Amino acid sequence: MPTFIIIYFVMIGININPIIPQWSLVLIQSLLMIILGISGVHHVISLKTNEVKKELFVVAAKTLGASKRHILLQHILPALRGNLLIMLVSEAILVLHLIGQLGIFNLFFGGTALQFVPPIYLSITHEWSGLIGQARGFMYHSHWIILFPLIAYVLFLFCLYLISAGLNDVQKSKTRKASLL
Incomplete structure (x- = not known):
């Protein structure tokens, strides 16, 4: 089931004209996105960690009697650093897409104020996806009302995508430079 649908139905009741403070609504939305996204991240990290554990330098460290903590801190984490950074940027892009999708359906990050006459949904925090959603x-x-927030949002997503692509290229070039025995 898509994350968007779960978050939408959980947040629809507490996000529109919220009675709880804005900071706690942001915290609830953030925790919900973290909880729903952690399983995919955990799966990818565990696969990458299992690949690194099979490398010769980790096997050699185990053979020489290194502790699990030493192997984790001195061998596995440095080997995964590039992949973790790439994953961080990719997950940021996915979260921005999710916030944008919720904004299109009038669930703005930080709360939605509903005016009844005329019925208009307004973003309480005035973030870009909220401005796009309320101006659609x-x-x-x-x-022009929707154009400038949309350009800023798309440009920001594009910049994050370029950063992710650059990090992927750097990571691939580092793995290609490894000497073959």
């Missing part, structure tokens, strides 16, 4: 009704007659 102006798409046909006042393009």
Whole structure:
């Protein structure tokens, strides 16, 4: 089941005209995204860790009697550092996509204020996805209202994508430089 659907149905009741403070709503949304996203991250990290554990330098350290803590801190974490950084940027992109999807459906990060006459959903925190979501009704007659937050949001996502691609290239070049025995 997509993460968006779970978060949408959990947050729909407490996000619109919230009675709890804004900081606690942000905390709830953040924790919900972390809890739902941690399983995929855990799976990828465990696969990468198992690959590193099979490397000769880790096997040699075990043979020489190194403790599990030493192997983790001195061998596994340095080998995974590049992959963890790439994963961090990729997960940031996914979280921004998720916040954008929720913004399109009037669930803004930090809370949604609903005005009843006329019925308008307003972002309490005025973040980019909230501004895009609340201005989508102006798409046909006042393009400039939605244009600038949309450009900023897409540009930010594009910059994060370029950072991720650059980190991938650096990581691939590091693994190619490893000498063959």
